[in-house]
Amino acid sequence: xxxxxxxxxxxxxxxxxxxxxxxxxxxxxxxxxxxxxxxxxxxxxxxxxxxxxxxxxxxxxxxxxxxxxxxxxxxxxxxxxxxxxxxxxxxxxxxxxxxxxxxxxxxxxxxxxxxxxxxxxxxxxxxxxxxxxxxxxxxxxxxxxxxxxxxxxxxxxxxxxxxxxxxxxxxxxxxxxxxxxxxxxxxxxxxxxxxxxxx
Numbered sequence: 001x002x003x004x005x006x007x008x009x010x011x012x013x014x015x016x017x018x019x020x021x022x023x024x025x026x027x028x029x030x031x032x033x034x035x036x037x038x039x040x041x042x043x044x045x046x047x048x049x050x051x052x053x054x055x056x057x058x059x060x061x062x063x064x065x066x067x068x069x070x071x072x073x074x075x076x077x078x079x080x081x082x083x084x085x086x087x088x089x090x091x092x093x094x095x096x097x098x099x100x101x102x103x104x105x106x107x108x109x110x111x112x113x114x115x116x117x118x119x120x121x122x123x124x125x126x127x128x129x130x131x132x133x134x135x136x137x138x139x140x141x142x143x144x145x146x147x148x149x150x151x152x153x154x155x156x157x158x159x160x161x162x163x164x165x166x167x168x169x170x171x172x173x174x175x176x177x178x179x180x181x182x183x184x185x186x187x188x189x190x191x192x193x194x195x196x197x198x199x
Contacts, residue, residue, distance in 0.1 A: 033082055034167055035061040036176055038075040043117040046137045046146070048130055055120045057113060064178040065101060065116065069166070071124045073174040081167035081176060093164060095122050095153030101179060103149075110141055118142050122150040 038056045045054040056075055058066030068075070087093055099119025105112040125132050125146070132150045137143035167176045 033080040034178070035078055036066055036076040036081050036167065036169075036178075037061075037078045043113045044137070044139065044142060046121055046135050046143070048125075048135050053121060053124065055117050057116055058174075058176060060176075060178055064180055066176040066178050067096065067120055067123050068174040068176060069123070069127055070174045071128060074172055076169070076173055076176065079169040079173060081169045083165045084168040084175075085166040087164035087166060087177065090156045091154040092123070092126060093153075094156045095119070095126055095149055096164065096177065096179065098152040099123075099149045108141065108145065110145070114139075114142055115145065118145040119149055121146045122153060125150055126154065 038058050042054040045052050100115040103115055105115045164177050
């Protein structure tokens with residue numbers, strides 16, 4: 001009798017495990033987490049009205065480049081992020097498509113970090129509703145690039161990029177869009193009406 005009981009319990013456990021695994025696969029549950037961190041140095045700064053805006057470079061553990069959507073939240077410090085949404089806003093996608101890594105600094109007489117910085121400032125300007133014409137920099141090449149990326153982006157020039165995904169860890173830390181260095185694929189948090197929630 002104990003022999004049959006052991007066989008029955010073993011079969012029941014196997015069936016439960018298989019059902020759980022199958023349901024996870026069929027429902028598209030993805031437990032992949034991304035570790036995102038920030039480089040320590042500030043790349044550059046711009047002025048907007050009476051404020052100074054600076055930026056640091058964001059990366060994940062798979063060497064994707066990250067862009068922040070929330071200027072007033074803390075930078076990531078190695079936290080695990082999960083995907084929460086897909087960017088649908090064509091202007092935001094256009095800004096990213098017209099910035100780094102699609103534009104390389106060498107072609108403009110700038111560094112790649114400076115082009116990344118210009119892209120991040122253009123994203124924040126769009127997200128926060130800043131008047132782009134009030135952004136100033138001591139480096140006029142960067143200032144001009146910020147405005148160019150912004151204007152081309154909001155006109156939705158080159159907005160056909162791969163899906164951009166928004167990653168989240170907590171309310172105190174920035175939401176992030178990840179972009180692959182060779183192609184556009186990423187993380188972003190957009191205005192609520194332009195994000196399609198996953199799940």
